[in-house]
Amino acid sequence: MVTKEQVEASLTSKLKPIHLEVINISGGCGASFEVEVVSEQFEGKRMLERHRMVNAALEEEMKDIHALSIKKAQTPQQWKPSQQDSATVAKDA
Amino acid sequence: MFFMKGSPDEPKCGFSSKVVEALKGENMSFGSFGILTDEEVRQGIKNFSNWPTFPQLYYKGELIGGCDIIMELSESGDLKALLYLSK
Numbered sequence: 001m002v003t004k005e006q007v008e009a010s011l012t013s014k015l016k017p018i019h020l021e022v023i024n025i026s027g028g029c030g031a032s033f034e035v036e037v038v039s040e041q042f043e044g045k046r047m048l049e050r051h052r053m054v055n056a057a058l059e060e061e062m063k064d065i066h067a068l069s070i071k072k073a074q075t076p077q078q079w080k081p082s083q084q085d086s087a088t089v090a091k092d093a
Numbered sequence: 094m095f096f097m098k099g100s101p102d103e104p105k106c107g108f109s110s111k112v113v114e115a116l117k118g119e120n121m122s123f124g125s126f127g128i129l130t131d132e133e134v135r136q137g138i139k140n141f142s143n144w145p146t147f148p149q150l151y152y153k154g155e156l157i158g159g160c161d162i163i164m165e166l167s168e169s170g171d172l173k174a175l176l177y178l179s180k
Contacts, residue, residue, distance in 0.1 A: 062145045
């Protein structure tokens with residue numbers, strides 16, 4: 001049985017996320033997880049490629065996971081656009 | 094082409110069902126294949142696309158994505174745009 005901790009450990013070691021949220025939504029029919037990942041490694045990658053990276057990071061776990069829902073796969077800039085904007089303004093000033 | 098669990102009229106999985114609803118909502122016509130009926134196709138598609146889960150939506154032989162990506166494209170209005178643009 002795959003645990004939330006295993007999913008977190010694999011995503012952390014492979015994608016080095018600055019934000020990670022793993023929710024275990026396992027119901028009756030097998031292990032199911034929802035994940036949110038914010039990582040520098042997504043920079044310049046299309047959504048399809050980002051999902052591939054998450055799937056690849058969980059290659060071992062996927063064998064025993066029934067469903068994986070990737071709620072977010074964002075870059076740090078996308079995740080906190082407001083902070084990024086104010087930082088840019090401050091730099092320009 | 095939509096590879097799903099069950100059929101559009103009788104989806105056998107919540108994720109497949111959501112994509113069918115999204116495509117119908119956009120008035121799109123699409124072909125579908127129920128992968129639960131054929132284990133060889135199921136494994137073949139997974140290997141072909143290097144994508145481990147179903148459902149999978151293809152357009153002109155190219156993988157668009159799974160349920161999460163289709164939902165995101167549908168909500169942002171990009172699903173329709175994507176399919177019109179590539180016509």
